[in-house]
Amino acid sequence: MTHHDTKSQALTLLGGAATMLLVAGLASRRASRATAGRNSRARRRAGPPHHRVVVVGAGFGGLQAALHLARRRDIDLTLIDGHNHHLFQPLLYQVATAALSPADIASPVRGIIPASDHTRVLMATVTGVDTQARQVLTEAGAVPYDELIIATGSQPSYFGHESWAKAAPGLKTLDDALALRRSILEAFEQASVAGTAAEQARLLTFVLIGGGPTGVEMAGSIAELARDLLAHDYAMGQRRARIVLVEAGPRILDAFAPDLSEDAAKALTGLGIEIRTGTRVTGIETGLVHLHDESIAAGTVIWAAGTDATPVAKWLGVKPGHGGRVAVDADLRVPGLHGVSVIGDAALALGADGKPLPGLAPVAKQQGGYVARAILRRMRGRSASGPFAYRDYGALATIGRNKAVAEFGPVHLSGRPAWLMWAVAHIFFLISFRNKVMVSTQWAFAYATHQRANRLIIARGDQPPVAKPGYSVIPPSTNSVVPVT
Ligand SMILES: Cc1cc2nc3c(=O)[nH]c(=O)nc-3n(C[C@H](O)[C@H](O)[C@H](O)COP(=O)(O)OP(=O)(O)OC[C@H]3O[C@@H](n4cnc5c(N)ncnc54)[C@H](O)[C@@H]3O)c2cc1C
Numbered sequence: 001m002t003h004h005d006t007k008s009q010a011l012t013l014l015g016g017a018a019t020m021l022l023v024a025g026l027a028s029r030r031a032s033r034a035t036a037g038r039n040s041r042a043r044r045r046a047g048p049p050h051h052r053v054v055v056v057g058a059g060f061g062g063l064q065a066a067l068h069l070a071r072r073r074d075i076d077l078t079l080i081d082g083h084n085h086h087l088f089q090p091l092l093y094q095v096a097t098a099a100l101s102p103a104d105i106a107s108p109v110r111g112i113i114p115a116s117d118h119t120r121v122l123m124a125t126v127t128g129v130d131t132q133a134r135q136v137l138t139e140a141g142a143v144p145y146d147e148l149i150i151a152t153g154s155q156p157s158y159f160g161h162e163s164w165a166k167a168a169p170g171l172k173t174l175d176d177a178l179a180l181r182r183s184i185l186e187a188f189e190q191a192s193v194a195g196t197a198a199e200q201a202r203l204l205t206f207v208l209i210g211g212g213p214t215g216v217e218m219a220g221s222i223a224e225l226a227r228d229l230l231a232h233d234y235a236m237g238q239r240r241a242r243i244v245l246v247e248a249g250p251r252i253l254d255a256f257a258p259d260l261s262e263d264a265a266k267a268l269t270g271l272g273i274e275i276r277t278g279t280r281v282t283g284i285e286t287g288l289v290h291l292h293d294e295s296i297a298a299g300t301v302i303w304a305a306g307t308d309a310t311p312v313a314k315w316l317g318v319k320p321g322h323g324g325r326v327a328v329d330a331d332l333r334v335p336g337l338h339g340v341s342v343i344g345d346a347a348l349a350l351g352a353d354g355k356p357l358p359g360l361a362p363v364a365k366q367q368g369g370y371v372a373r374a375i376l377r378r379m380r381g382r383s384a385s386g387p388f389a390y391r392d393y394g395a396l397a398t399i400g401r402n403k404a405v406a407e408f409g410p411v412h413l414s415g416r417p418a419w420l421m422w423a424v425a426h427i428f429f430l431i432s433f434r435n436k437v438m439v440s441t442q443w444a445f446a447y448a449t450h451q452r453a454n455r456l457i458i459a460r461g462d463q464p465p466v467a468k469p470g471y472s473v474i475p476p477s478t479n480s481v482v483p484v485t
Helices: 003-045 060-070 089-096 174-192 197-203 213-233 258-270 312-316 361-379 416-429 433-449
Strands: 051-056 075-081 085-087 106-108 119-123 126-130 135-138 141-144 147-150 154-156 205-209 242-246 274-276 281-285 288-291 295-297 300-303 307-309 340-342 395-400 403-408 411-414
Touching: 051 060, 051 141, 051 361, 060 075, 060 147, 060 361, 089 174, 089 213, 089 416, 106 433, 126 312, 147 312, 147 361, 174 197, 174 213, 174 300, 197 205, 197 295, 205 213, 205 295, 213 242, 213 258, 213 395, 258 274, 258 395, 258 403, 258 411, 312 340, 395 416, 403 416, 411 416, 416 433
Parallel strands: 051 075, 051 147, 075 119, 147 340, 205 242, 205 300, 242 274
Antiparallel strands: 085 106, 126 135, 135 141, 154 307, 281 288, 288 295, 395 403, 403 411
16 A cells, blocks of 8 residues: 555545534534424423513504514514404595495405414404403403503594484495495486486585595595596586585695695685585584585585594593593503503604694504514613604695695695605505505506496495485486476
């Protein structure tokens, strides 16, 4: 054996040994990793230290908080909502006026926060909170919590005139929007066979109470719908719908700068809408609205004048603040209660100027993100990063096709540029990619054709049938009304 052969044999042996060591090392690392994994899974199965966070409300605020918390495996997250969907309320009026369909502006909550070993969604109505036992009380049972985030939003308020609700429904849920869509579309059907000119005029009269964004947007959308329907679907182009927007304050869109209120008023007037500012509603009956100086016979009356918080103050046993809201500390927790935060429309939180923050989607979303981060910090034993500070990125309201107003600090826009910004912003903020695609497509189609594909009258069991006895069918050749004798 030569010296060279010995050297190469030694090298081969060394190489083999090194390879074996490497393989053994890798195997032992893999084995110890597997053991560590088994141990940590066992630790997780063993129960606490999981932190139980319950979020009530899958609207703008609650969903934002839940999305943050669902990423953390050391949190047991329960998201409770009375509905199974997250709703993009700013576009509800478009469902009510047949521009969009319900599925375009809502997404199933379970599709956004899927069930896992540490997250669950519960469809249940919350009826109270036992703050001593730390349990959320629902119709489906009690849900224990270590931290509770309440984001149940607001509901229409009739300022003590609850009897007005039936004759002047508000717009808050998809059910409300579908009921309104039915009522608006039925008004045209019934007007087309009305027995008298006066009855036809009443059916084609729409009164909107409240000159905020919802009232303004509904009024503009009904005006455009009426114009297109009367001209095309009913061949009654010579008829005009009467649309009255009633506002108790001195101007519409009072959250906007006065010049933008004025631009909006001009745009609405251009659509033929009567604006009655400084006018109080004194009474509402079915088909009749009493103002201080006039009574208006109307086929459809819509309430967009005010909201109150959901009864969170009652659930928590605290004194309600302005609008029934729950006063919260600078970190959005309820003073005197352990581990309870209230956010969004249900919370009375103060802005940097000391005034209550408005009931807007961006406020709720930012608060949702803030409380989730604060909970995570507390879990790591760190204090809050400072008080909640709302960042106001501006406000938008639309009136109709190519008509909107936008306010970004000192920058005020109206007309088509504001309308394009409004459209892009709303598509951007929709929750799912599907909804973004559906809404963009429907808007593009409607813009090109002036048609609203969703003008379906869908009967519900608790509503009367559309056809009203007493009128005969009008021959298509005449546009006159033929009462049955
Ligand atoms: C028609 C309309 C148009 C609007 N337009 C705009 C706009 O253009 N721009 C804007 O910024 N804001 C707009 N808003 C306001 C905005 O929608 C609210 O400020 C925002 O939704 C508040 O968010 P939130 O999380 O507090 O409550 P919400 O988003 O209302 O969510 C509350 C959730 O709680 C659930 N819930 C309520 N009660 C219970 C209960 N007892 N048990 C279980 N679940 C319950 C509800 O089902 C809902 O999912 C509009 C509102 C409406 C109604």
